[in-house]
Amino acid sequence: MTELASHAAPTQASEAAPKPEIVWDGSFHSYRPTDDWRSKVSPTVRFFEPDSMDVDPVVLEVLRYRMWTINVAHGTTIQRISGSPILQILDFNMCILTGDGEIVMNAPYFQHLNSGAPYIVKYILENFGGEPGIKDGDIFLCNDPWIGAVHQMDVFIGMPVFVDGKIVAWVTNAAHQADLGGTAPGGFPQNAPDVFHDPTVFTPVKIVEAGTLRKDIEAAYLRQSRAPSMVAIDLRGQIAGVEFARSEILRACEQFGAATVRSTMARILDSAQQDFAELLKTIPDGTWTQVRYFDENLPGDRRTHRMQVNFHKEGDRLRIDNHGTDAQVDGPIGFTFACFKGAVLGGITLSTLYEQLFAAGGADRQIDWDVQPGLLNCVDWPAAVSAGSSQQLGSIDLAFETMSKMLTSIPGREDDVQAQSGSSNVLVFFGATETVSPSLPSADALGTGAGAHLDRDGIDTAGSSHSPLSLYPSTEETEMSYPILYLYRQQQIDSGGAGEFRGGVGNRFALASYDVDTLGLMTAGSAQSATTHSAPGLFGGYPSPTNETRVLRGANARLLYERGRVPVRPDDFDPSSQQRLGSKTEALPFKEEDVVLVRVPGGGGVGDPLNRDPQRVAEDVVDGLVSVQAATDVYGVVLGEDQTVDLQATQSLRDEYKRQRRDWTPVAEIWPEGESETTGAIGEPAFSIHPRIMSVDAGSERILQCTCGHRLAAGTANYKYGLLVDEQPVTAIPLVEDPTEFIDEPMAFRRYCCPGCLTMLVTEIARKADDPLPDVALG
Amino acid sequence: MKYRVGIDIGGTFTDCVAIDTNGRVTIGKSPSTPPNFEVGFMNAIEAVANNLGTSLEEFLPSIDSLLHGCTVGTNALVEGRTAKVGLITSAGHADSIFIMRGGGRLANQTPDYIAHVSMHEKPAPLVPRSLVREIGERVTRDGSVLAKVDEAEVRAAVQSLLDSGVEAFAVSLLWSVSNDAHEREVGRIIAEMAPRAFVSLGSAMVNRIGEYERTVATVVNSLIGPEMTSYLSRMHDALAGSGFTRELGIMTCSGGLVSSTLAQEHPILTIGSGPVAGVVGSQTLARIGDVNEREREGDKALNTITTDMGGTTLDVGILSRGIPSTRSTTWFGQYAYYVPSIDVRSVGAGGGSIIHYHESSGTIRVGPESAGANPGPAAFGRGGTRPTITDADLVLGYLNPEYFLKGGIPLDLAAARTALETVGKPLGMTAEEVAAAAGRLVDSHMADEIRLLSIHEGHDPRDFTMFAYGGNGAVHAPAFARELGVRNVVIPLGDLAAGFSALGVASSDFLVVEEASVMTQHPFDLEKLNSTWSRLESSALERMVAQGVNASEVQFERIAEMRYSQQVHEVPVAAPLGEYTQSTADELVVEFEQEYARVFGETSVMANAGHQVSTLVVKAVAPTGTAGVLRESENGTGHPPLKGERGVIWYEEGLERRPTPIYHGEDFLRGMRIIGPAIVEYPDTTLVVRADQTARITPTGSIMVEITAEESN
Structure with a gap:
């Protein structure tokens, strides 16, 4: 440094003594126009x-x-x-x-x-x-x-x-x-x-x-x-x-x-504003919160940093803040307010303003930005920000997912509810001499899968939702422009988050250099996509797994070819050693006998995997999108020899998994302080905050209730405190490997189910030390 | 007298055009007869024969060239009546066709669809995963072989596909553009094991870098191969039964004809050939004089925009200085594939576009939904209740309810009015107000879309003459052309405009296009250029001769696709024939720089970036006969006799109905002039001449509408 x-x-931005008034003029803190900014415009401008x-x-x-x-x-x-x-x-x-x-x-x-x-x-x-x-x-x-x-x-x-x-x-x-x-x-x-x-x-x-x-x-x-x-x-x-x-x-x-x-x-803006305001009015008042963790502020750093965004919906307005986010640190891990707002507004626009052809200014009029500077998602000058912008893409998805949760309460908007698509680690090659471009950032991240919906799977290898038109370059085009060889390039089994509806799968590929001695290699990842997961699961669906980048030394693809053994999967190689790469790798030599394997994750799943139609699981297995092991372990589906569903065995396995859930721990036992007071009845009709959780009046009380009829929590509480929880290492997610190779912070994969019907209602990945993450709090 | 006959089979009608040695055009029309299209085909020829005062049997022997634009391949794809295809790919790369290049699947979709991310879908796979086999082999970009084909493995793959019941094979291996030996080897094995199966090899389809688009082309070709073979042999039998034994020429999307035999091997070339034929027909007429004198000279001579407005789409083509724009990629739904094609783009606006009320903006909108032919406009009385542009045209008074398609479809004015009223209710608008709004919107949208397409090609539409055809072209083109600042609109051959593709088919030449990726950096690899040119030319010649063309009649055109090293735009450069030396290569660079500057502007030229030739294209052309349509002298003066008068709403002037003269198309002769506002009714189309516009008939029989006002609201 x-x-x-x-x-x-500044390393300590929060919790200090009373601070002087924040000046948002773009010099130290970001620029944000004041309400009366027009009065400061020179009268020569008309x-x-x-x-x-x-x-x-x-x-x-x-x-x-x-x-x-x-x-x-x-x-x-x-x-x-x-x-x-x-x-x-x-x-x-x-x-x-x-x-x-x-x-x-x-x-x-x-x-x-x-x-x-x-x-x-x-x-x-x-x-x-x-x-x-x-x-x-x-x-x-x-x-x-x-x-x-x-x-x-x-x-x-x-x-x-x-x-x-x-x-x-x-x-x-x-x-x-x-x-x-x-x-x-x-x-x-x-x-x-x-x-x-x-x-x-x-x-x-x-x-x-x-x-x-x-x-x-x-x-x-x-x-x-x-x-x-x-x-x-x-x-x-x-x-x-x-x-x-x-x-x-x-x-x-x-x-x-x-x-x-x-x-x-003016009319286009008014109309978009009005539509957005009307939309907000139909969503119940409350706060929706998203927490994500970022690894590695600088290469080799082993800390984990928390980023939080809160969406407060009241009447026809939305207030967005970043409270709960860690203070900014050295290194390219945070982003500025413009970047934050761009991401959040971009996500909102994509999920709600498509009919208005993205008249974002109209929506922006209904949003108040209550941000605190000096935090990772609103960094002050002179933080490193150029590479930090890769974190921002995940924030677009985060806003998209938050809007999805809000839209769940509106009948008729089910089609717009969707889990996130996968984020990824970008692999960059450099060092070739006779090429047009000095470096080759692999564009395979554009082969990520889309998040699942309430009633259908996410699209396999869909590309990123925040830039839907971006083209995934073909193998031949890429090989033409850079001296590399795609040994294989295919859809990746188990890379979509499991769920009643599955996240779309991502892809995997193996690369060797071609006709060149040594290349350089670096990685640029975001959030925790190299350590714990990529897209979160939604409403009880599983997250999609991590990205994986692995260098196989001495794997010698050329020799394999000469022997007629064309490699088509990761275990077709016999390397002398291998190295897994984190999200920030500096220049790494890549020799002609080396091979690099990359896995690009897919989208998040939606709903309890045990509710997935077993027939669809079998089809996914036949199509190479879900493994037999995941079919058994995660979906509770037993397949016969010919890969058809054994219905009886499946039913008894699923029953057994449900029985095991009875032994999960009541959340309130672990975190008793999270229990809240009861809320009085409000005399309003019931509405959903989750496909399986309703806000309803029950006698004199307003409660959150599972669709099975079980009372989960008081009407304004975090419903998670009324659930049973099971905490596993993140390696319980198919394809996820031990994160301690890169980070010190113990991370947990938590699955929560309804104590009544034992349906899995929510999953999360959190620091072991963190309380259940806030989700939605009504009122 | 000898004839060149072009036949275009459309959804409703089969159009036939015969051009005699003097260039005189005779047209005939008959209803299409799916699924036995050959019946309508023969009927349409018979209609021409009758119009010439003879019989089919007597007419057939006088046909020199019988040329056909067929939609059987397109229909088979759209309706899913395709063969069971097995796909063979390189090991480790079978998923390319399922991945669809990620966001690439959206490239040809509408803005509304692209914007609504959560509703995106991937289409059903073209080939089910269970019918895809990988074989262990690997070729690299320079054509060297890293892993050889294992014959036993290929045999096992082919056998397992045959066991699964496949009828056709598609073989598409990585880098077959650099070395096609492996694909040919697989093809040989399939031919041995399944001599009757239809087989497409990627390298024989198209030689362009990009395995996805090449694989899709290969698969699509095999999907429609068996259907096309069966169709063309039925057609052959029907003709032979009537005593016609010469080979049929088939229209392709590349803008020329191939023999029926070649079309059976490459049926993919027929997809999209109908709209392309319209562009070729426009090119023919523009060249022989259907443009105004002032448009015939200088840099912008023969600049033409073609617009084909039917029921569901507006198809737009652009000819710069008389040469149609081309493209290498085409779409079947969301699947992109390579095929050398004349660039015709579809915009979702036509007579069937639905007019609706958009609640949140409180406005009337048109499209993108279409009522298509079924249920069609409310006025058709086929069960459609939502108003369409045709309903608006009727209420505005453009269309005559008793004379639509010569009275073939009586239009229900009351039904149109009711449908429009319903839409207008929330805004308190009458049927007339909604119709006027919709007319204005659709004309404006089409002008916007055409402007966008022109800008995309680097053109200003004001420098172009517009050819307008299709059933609705003559109704709307004078309005949207005015909006664009176009000065002349040509309704080609008057009433034939509704079935204009047939003329394009009849006036096309035999054409074979061969391409090869070369990728060489300046100073170019001369040996590679020379050997590739000569390989492409001999292969093109071979294909021409194989379809019965006399080798001495074949003319070659060479095109080098070039770009700056650090840039992606490719510019096709006309390349000299013959053996290349370093100085020829340098000439190419000079030509490229000029062309790049012309197309993309002087500021785009990146002199220090280095130059690449990426693809070589050879076009082998053989004329089918004397091109041209007879130009005749004037046979009338003044204006045609008035057929009647009707109150018409001209939305640019307000909502008052203005008494407007109505003319009969058959009375409108060369030498006469019609000053707008006026309406000219033809059996198959209606010409709507707006105020301050003048219409006359050109020597070929086309209608020329001259627009004096540059633009208006």
Whole structure:
């Protein structure tokens, strides 16, 4: 760690004496506009805001579609000009904002990339409206994570659209860059203690002034990159994108009148806001909490860090806070507020605003962000954040899952309830000389499985839900671009979380180098995907297992081929030694006789695996998606010789497993302090908070009750305290291996069941020392 | 007199076009007769014969080339009437077809579907897992063999598939693009063990890097292979029974014809050939003059957008300077596969698009749902109760309830009105208001979609002439073309526009496309280029000769697909024929840089990035006869006699019904002009000329609509 970092990075952010007022100005803490931010904008900046925002409904519909088209064509323009391989997997996004920075329309690429755009726009308006000024034809660039970028690699380009000297809209995009400096090529330095080891940060600068590219600024920007020509061409693509979108918005203004266009934006936002508010109203008041743990703040670190997000729903509003999260530490493990908000809002948008084509600004109006700075999910300057952004992807899924739990209470929204998809460890190769690209981040993470639903399995090898369109590169394309050989590449048995409905499976592959002596290898993982699990299970489903990366020394694939033994599974190799890799591996030599095995996990399961139709388990076994052992141990399904279900044996095994659950421990015996007071009856109809748990009046009391009729807890309590619990090591999850190889913290896999019907209602992975994790608390 | 005859079998009608040696066009039409399509096929030829004043038997011997666009392969796939296929892949890689490249399965889906992540699905597997076999072998990117094929293992795999009852085989191994020896070896063994089974080899399908898309192509080919073979032999028998013994030419999605024999081996080429034929037909007419004089010269000459608006989709093609855009990837549902194809994109908007009220936004919306042909629009009286664009067109007064398809389908105006009223109720809108809103929305959406597709290709639609056909093309194109800033709309051959693909089929050439991945970095591997060109040309020639084309008539076109080393965009560059030297290679680079700058803009040029040739393409073309359609001189003046007058709502002007002149299509002659607003009724389509637009008939018999106003709301 550098001396500077040790001085600057606060390590104790919470529980201290009264603190001075937090200044959210983007210098130490993140930038967050105050309620009266517009009063700070220079009077020289004028907004185009007509008195009446009325618009003909047909014109509204014409313009809504037009804006969607403009957004997509904006993306096409960027892709066409840049031609960059990174942008082909759609690691960028574009949006249209109002003149004062509300997102009117987002596009269906990486959802979180634009969420900081409102902040960057407001920051520019607030700080630079007077000097250097915001003029027609100006374009701004920014990648400051404390202002609005997800991380430094996702560079924002934004352009105001002027009509009659007033700003009617902003068009912006954010795109991932090949390299912007820092200690590691590609921008994910795993060993960066602070931001000074990260890629370079640019606060907003005017890259184009009145239509002319500022060559001095461009030169300074490109100077930071190891791949200046690629960054240059992507910059041109991004600039051409906003210029195109601006001209199209202006064309719409000419055709329909700027007042109509501006009013349409207002109506789209109002409508999305209203829909989101209506949705929230139908969800019972309460707090939904998610806890996740992150390993390895720096390579080799053995600590585990806690991250918590709380969603408080009251009436038609949502308050989101990060209380309960550990303080920030050195190393690239945390992320800034913009990144946090982007992730959470991205997840909410994906699960609830699809009909509004992602008019995120409307939903954002109903959300209050009650965040505490200095915690891992809201880190202050100068934390290392570029590589920490990989933690953020899991937070999108987390928000998606939280919304799923909330939607469970709304009849008719069952289809939108879904467990998370798998996260993964990205494997990066580097060191080849005669290749176009200096490194190859394996894109196999895009072969993860989707989470299960209430009534159907998750999709096998679906790809990530937060960037649904991203393409999983083919074997031949990858082998063409880098000197490696996929020995096999297939769907991974048991990698979807078990459940009444199973998580989609992920994949596995084995790689050797091809025609090259030595390559380098590194890993970049997130959360606990290398140690305990990947996607959590939902409503009693199992989590999906860990990612596994294992280097087999001396496995010699070439020799196997020569002997006609084509390897198709992990035990086809006979290595001299092997090494399992954690989530942050620094440069590791990879020789021509070595093989690396990787497993990408699938999605989480939903519901008690003992309730799964045995026939479906048998089909999964035949299709190679579930092992015979998991069928027996987890699903309680016994298969005959021909892999058909032995119904009688299955029934008696399942009965036996249920009998064993009777011996699980009442939660209140272990954690007696968790029991709560009773709640009085409220005279409202019953509603669900879980497919099997209802909030109902029972006599004078409001209680949480299993659908079997068993009373679980008081109406506002954490229902887990009324359940029976069984605590196992995480290795009880199929495919999960001993986490103590990487972390010291003892971790537990807890399964909870109803004391009445013995149905498994919830599973969790927690520090052994932690109480049952909060889930939902009504009221 | 000799004839070239094109026949296109559609869902409802089978269209036939005969072009005589002078270029005179005669059309015939007959209902399609599924599943025995050959009946409708013969009837349509007979209809032409009758229109020529002769009989089928007398007409058949005068047919020089009988050319056919068939949808039997497409139908078999869509309806699931496919063969039981066994797939053989490289060991360790069988899952590629199940993984579907993750998010790649969404690439061709609508925004609404993509946005709704929790409702995503993977389609049923093309081949059940139980019919996939892996064989131990491995070839690398440079074609070297790491592990050899074990014949005994292959025999066991083939036998177990035969035991499972497969009728067709698909063999797709890794890197067969670099070395196809293993696939051929497997093919040989299958031929020995199951001489009658239909077999597709990946390397014989397409030579492009990317095992997933190649495997899907191989499987799809085998899925429809047996059905196609049986169809074409029935067709052959039907023709032979009538005394016609020459080989049938079959339209392909590549934009040309192949012999019936080749089509049986590569039935995949027929999928999507119908919309492609429309593009080819447009190309033919544009070349012989169905464009305005000012559009015929300079950089933008013959720039054409084709729009085929039917009941459920709008199919859009783009011809830049008269050359259609091509693509290498096509989709069957969510499955992407490689096939060299003219690029026609479908947008989900047509006469059947459903008009509905969207509650939370409080607006009227159109589509993406469609009533299709069944139940169809409310006005069809086939049980549809939800209003469609056709219902709106009827209520607005565009369509004549008594003259739709020559009165073949009487339209129920009251039913259309009721359906529209129901939708408008929450907003207090009348049937007329809803119809006007829907008309405006659908025209605007289609303009947006066409603009998006043009931008995707790097074009500004204002520089293009639009060809509009399909049953609804003439109704809506004048409106959406105006929205796009297009100045000329051509309704090709007037009433034939409804069955225009047949003309495309009749005016196509024999065409074989051969491709090979080469991947060489500048300075290019000359030996590799030269040997690949010559291999592709001899193989293309062989296929042409095999389908009865005279070798001396074959002309070659070479295309090198090139890119900057660090970039992904490939640009097809016209490559010189003959043996290459270093200076030819350098010429390619110069040509590439110019083309790249033209397509992607000057700022995209990345001079220091290095150049790659990734794929070589050879097109072997042989003309089927004298191309061209007769141009005739004027035979009328003024405007046609008025057929009547109808109150029509022109949504751009308000909701008042404006008395509008109605003309009979048959009365509209060369030399006459119709000034909009006006409606011209043809048996199979209706032309809606909007205010300030002028329509006339071109020398070929097409309708040219000139749009004076650049744009309007």
